Amino acid sequence: xxxxxxxxxxxxxxxxxxxxxxxxxxxxxxxxxxxxxxxxxxxxxxxxxxxxxxxxxxxxxxxxxxxxxxxxxxxxxxxxxxxxxxxxxxxxxxxxxxxxxxxxxxxxxxxxxxxxxxxxxxxxxxxxxxxxxxxxxxxxxxxxxxxxxxxxxxxxxxxxxxxxxxxxxxxxxxxxxxxxxxxxxxxxxxxxxxxxxxxxxxxxxxxxxxxxxxxxxxxxxxxxxxxxxxxxxxxxxxxxxxxxxxxxxxxxxxxxxxxxxxxxxxxxxxxxxxxxxxxxxxxxxxxxxxxxxxxxxxxxxxxxxxxxxxxxxxxxxxxxxxxxxxxxxxxxxxx
Amino acid sequence: xxxxxxxxxxxxxxxxxxxxxxxxxxxxxxxxxxxxxxxxxxxxxxxxxxxxxxxxxxxxxxxxxxxxxxxxxxxxxxxxxxxxxxxxxxxxxxxxxxxxxxxxxxxxxxxxxxxxxxxxxxxxxxxxxxxxxxxxxxxxxxxxxxxxxxxxxxxxxxxxxxxxxxxxxxxxxxxxxxxxxxxxxxxxxxxxxxxxxxxxxxxxxxxxxxxxxxxxxxxxxxxxxxxxxxxxxxxxxxxxxxxxxxxxxxxxxxxxxxxxxxxxxxxxxxxxxxxxxxxxxxxxxxxxxxxxxxxxxxxxxxxxxxxxxxxxxxxxxxxxxxxxxxxxxxxxxxx
Numbered sequence: 001x002x003x004x005x006x007x008x009x010x011x012x013x014x015x016x017x018x019x020x021x022x023x024x025x026x027x028x029x030x031x032x033x034x035x036x037x038x039x040x041x042x043x044x045x046x047x048x049x050x051x052x053x054x055x056x057x058x059x060x061x062x063x064x065x066x067x068x069x070x071x072x073x074x075x076x077x078x079x080x081x082x083x084x085x086x087x088x089x090x091x092x093x094x095x096x097x098x099x100x101x102x103x104x105x106x107x108x109x110x111x112x113x114x115x116x117x118x119x120x121x122x123x124x125x126x127x128x129x130x131x132x133x134x135x136x137x138x139x140x141x142x143x144x145x146x147x148x149x150x151x152x153x154x155x156x157x158x159x160x161x162x163x164x165x166x167x168x169x170x171x172x173x174x175x176x177x178x179x180x181x182x183x184x185x186x187x188x189x190x191x192x193x194x195x196x197x198x199x200x201x202x203x204x205x206x207x208x209x210x211x212x213x214x215x216x217x218x219x220x221x222x223x224x225x226x227x228x229x230x231x232x233x234x235x236x237x238x239x240x241x242x243x244x245x246x247x248x249x250x251x252x253x254x255x256x257x258x259x260x261x262x263x264x265x266x267x268x269x270x271x272x273x274x275x276x277x278x279x280x281x282x283x284x285x286x287x288x289x290x291x292x293x294x295x296x297x298x299x300x301x302x303x304x305x306x307x308x309x310x311x312x313x314x315x316x317x318x319x320x321x322x323x324x325x326x327x328x329x330x331x332x333x334x335x
Numbered sequence: 336x337x338x339x340x341x342x343x344x345x346x347x348x349x350x351x352x353x354x355x356x357x358x359x360x361x362x363x364x365x366x367x368x369x370x371x372x373x374x375x376x377x378x379x380x381x382x383x384x385x386x387x388x389x390x391x392x393x394x395x396x397x398x399x400x401x402x403x404x405x406x407x408x409x410x411x412x413x414x415x416x417x418x419x420x421x422x423x424x425x426x427x428x429x430x431x432x433x434x435x436x437x438x439x440x441x442x443x444x445x446x447x448x449x450x451x452x453x454x455x456x457x458x459x460x461x462x463x464x465x466x467x468x469x470x471x472x473x474x475x476x477x478x479x480x481x482x483x484x485x486x487x488x489x490x491x492x493x494x495x496x497x498x499x500x501x502x503x504x505x506x507x508x509x510x511x512x513x514x515x516x517x518x519x520x521x522x523x524x525x526x527x528x529x530x531x532x533x534x535x536x537x538x539x540x541x542x543x544x545x546x547x548x549x550x551x552x553x554x555x556x557x558x559x560x561x562x563x564x565x566x567x568x569x570x571x572x573x574x575x576x577x578x579x580x581x582x583x584x585x586x587x588x589x590x591x592x593x594x595x596x597x598x599x600x601x602x603x604x605x606x607x608x609x610x611x612x613x614x615x616x617x618x619x620x621x622x623x624x625x626x627x628x629x630x631x632x633x634x635x636x637x638x639x640x641x642x643x644x645x646x647x648x649x650x651x652x653x654x655x656x657x658x659x660x661x662x663x664x665x666x667x668x669x670x
Contacts (some may be wrong), residue, residue: 051405070386070653077665080368081395085420087666097360214466262655274658310652317645318405323609330412331422 007093024184028203028212031181032097032258032308035172038046045147046169048316049162054137056127058083059328063120063166067095069311072262073173074278078236078270090236091270094263097256099171100215106252109219109237113167118159131159136326138162143319175259175308183305193306198302201295202270206287216257216306224250224268227288230281234269275300359519361536363547366516367432367593367643370507374530381504383651384497389472391462393418394663398455398501404646407597413605414569418463425571426605428575429598432591432645434506435550441587441603442574443556448502453494466494471661473497478654510643511592518640526640533637536630541622551592551641559585559603562623565616569604594640605650610635 024031030074037043049055053062066080066088067073073096075081080088090106098104104116120126121134124208138144138157151165180199183189191199202208211217221239224230230250239248265271266278279299283291291299359366372378384390388397401415401423402408410416415423424528425441433439440450455461456469470500473492484490486500503530515534517525526534537543546552556574559565574583587603600606601613614634618626626634 015411048342053403058416059412060410065395068388071388072655075395076389076656077394077663081393081665085665193364264656273656273662276658308525312649312652314647315650316405317647321411321599321608323611327608328412330416330420 019325022184024322027184028208029216030214031184032176032178032214034175034176035174037172039151039168042151042168043172044145044169044316045151046165046167047313048144048147049166050169050203051316052318054318054321054325054328055128055134057122057133057328058127058330060330061127062233063095066092066120066126069095072096072259072310073098073161074255076264078265079300080126082126083124086125088125090268091265092232093255094259095170096173096175096256096263097172097218098215100256101218101253102220103253106236107242108253109242112243113170114160114163117163117166117170121137129285133326134162135159137321140322140325142322143318162279173311175310178258178308180305182307192301194298195301195305198298198300201298202238205289205291205295205299207282209300210254210286211257217254218256220254221251222254222286223283224252224315226286228285230285232267232268232269232271234271236268238268257303257306259307259310264320272334275303279303285299357519362519363543364515364519364551365549366519367509367511367513367549369472369511370509371590374486374503376482377486377500377503378507379504379651380479380486381500381502382648383404383479383482383653384473384501385504386651387653388462389653389656389660389663390456390469391418391621392468392663393462393665395665396462398430398452401427401461404430404508407431407594407645408433409598411599413600417459417461418459421460423460425603426567426600428590429594430505431508431510431598432550432553432593434502434509435548435591436553436588437555441571442577443588444577448505449468449495449498452498452501452505466497468661469497470494470662472656475657475660477657478626508646510645513593513641513643515637515640516643527636529633530636530640533633533635537634537637538635540618540624540626540630542617542634545589545621546592551593552589556586557609557621558587559587559620561621563620565602567602567604567606571603573603592638592641594642596642610638614638628646 018045042221050063053060053065055062061083066075067144068075073094075092077092079090080092083089093106099113100106104113105119110116112120121129122131135157138148145155145157148157150160152158152161179190180195202211209221210220213219237249239251240246241247260275263275264275266275267275267281272278273279276296279296280291283289341358350520368423385398388395388400390397390435390615398420401410403410408429410427414425415427417423428441434448437443439445439448440454445454453466456464457466470492473483480490480492483492483496487493487496488495514525518531537546545555545557548554559573572584574586577583595610599610601610602616607613607616611631614631615626618624
């Protein structure tokens with residue numbers, strides 16, 4: 001008797017508040033759950049590593065340089081700046097909610113965040129270091145050795161532990177409590193009626209076929225330019241770059257739309273700077289549909305409700321290098 | 336009767352704790368006072384601006400890039416990396432406690448922090464922007480306009496207000512409560528006996544003649560290479576670069592030694608990476624004295640007690656750009 005009664009009361013309250021208030025369980029988009037930190041020491045270590053530019057050859061570029069947590073976990077550039085001002089080949093995806101992605105990188109070449117974290121460190125066009133040199137740096141710093149000992153029971157500092165700690169920090173970078181999530185959970189006034197119309201259109205037009213789940217994307221690979229080819233000078237071929245298969249050309253991981261207001265410019269080439277343009281392009285190229293200005297405005301209003309609580313933490317203070325720490329090499333050494 | 340009694344008790348307690356416990360008033364180095372924030376909104380705005388890479392042409396370089404508050408307010412590089420990976424001409428001084436400096440930059444060419452803040456934004460080898468373009472960016476962002484309105488009563492966003500807010504934030508970047516300051520204030524166990532010997536030697540050898548006051552430096556200009564010329568490939572001429580006077584050659588602002596353990600590498604050319612080397616060089620070149628290894632070790636032990644509480648605050652979240660925001664130009668535009 002008890003449960004049905006409570007349900008009846010809840011339904012009644014919901015109906016009183018807003019006739020169209022959704023039942024989250026029936027919606028293709030689910031609220032983001034706040035992060036559960038199981039190992040605070042590991043997360044703290046990972047945070048320091050995420051902010052430490054000494055994991056790069058130059059001593060200037062950290063994970064946070066291109067996945068800037070002040071700016072939606074991205075760098076807000078079409079493609080990133082790497083070592084020696086190298087122009088990156090592809091738009092830097094947001095690290096926010098990246099733990100919900102089916103795989104990492106646009107082409108999904110890393111299965112996990114842990115696997116991803118090792119990539120940029122050793123990429124000559126990004127941090128331009130090597131795992132061995134990065135470990136030499138960390139091992140030379142007593143505070144890091146101490147932290148690895150606490151977390152991993154070993155102060156040897158292994159690359160597997162470095163990437164594991166970075167991944168553990170990144171798993172905390174979720175953005176709950178967005179207006180949309182509050183609306184999903186029953187707060188009928190959390191988003192505007194325009195945004196609600198946008199959400200209905202987002203579903204009925206078919207956007208939600210790929211952009212769904214808690215991350216509103218990130219769960220599948222799709223061809224960029226399903227109905228109409230995507231015109232770009234960018235040379236990235238998506239999954240085909242890994243498999244060599246023609247069927248995989250322009251197959252990219254569907255990006256999350258969480259915090260999309262903060263993660264401009266859009267698409268793998270970062271060619272579009274406004275949500276209005278991005279929505280128009282997506283509707284035409286993926287769905288074969290030309291949306292009206294009003295419709296685009298509604299969907300954009302909805303998308304802006306997906307901005308959640310940004311990660312909030314004290315800027316980490318990094319332990320200093322020692323006389324044994326390999327020195328950064330930002331510039332060619334003059335002889 | 337009351338005051339002398341209290342004084343007698345205080346002296347008695349001091350004597351009980353440690354015979355050599357100093358009376359701060361008699362010491363050439365004074366404790367750092369915690370920051371007093373008079374306008375929290377201004378400081379918060381300044382913090383956002385300090386972390387905002389949109390004040391640079393590339394959208395990649397912020398004040399924090401070279402005055403990294405995770406790393407002692409410096410970049411820990413010999414000379415900094417600027418726009419297009421430009422190799423800077425001189426070591427980036429720490430922003431920590433910079434409000435106590437007699438003037439800003441190594442050659443003192445800016446009288447105030449406010450005057451300093453405008454320099455790097457428009458320097459082609461640093462942020463490579465212009466004040467007008469930086470203002471265009473800020474004016475295009477409603478949250479910034481709102482914050483300027485709150486703080487300055489005007490949402491026009493003037494460069495004077497931008498640099499004023501950055502300076503207000505920088506004035507909060509002081510580092511009180513170092514072990515040395517706690518010792519100065521009577522905690523006899525706050526620093527080791529080796530560090531205490533180092534402090535006595537620091538005074539008796541004459542280091543303190545230039546490195547004194549609350550910032551342990553920053554209060555005067557001195558010739559680098561007073562007794563013996565400083566050998567360097569660095570082309571900076573110090574104050575002579577401004578005045579053209581031969582007498583001003585190699586005259587540089589005496590750097591603060593607060594947090595010096597964190598602000599390696601040392602000197603205006605960043606040529607020395609360890610405190611041991613830096614102390615040895617200073618003693619020989621400025622004082623004509625060859626210190627023994629033990630003496631160097633004592634002074635280094637003292638210098639390491641000058642590391643205070645690092646600024647602690649939540650990483651600022653920056654308001655997003657809009658369709659009206661001028662776009663960053665990290666790379667030459669292909670036509």
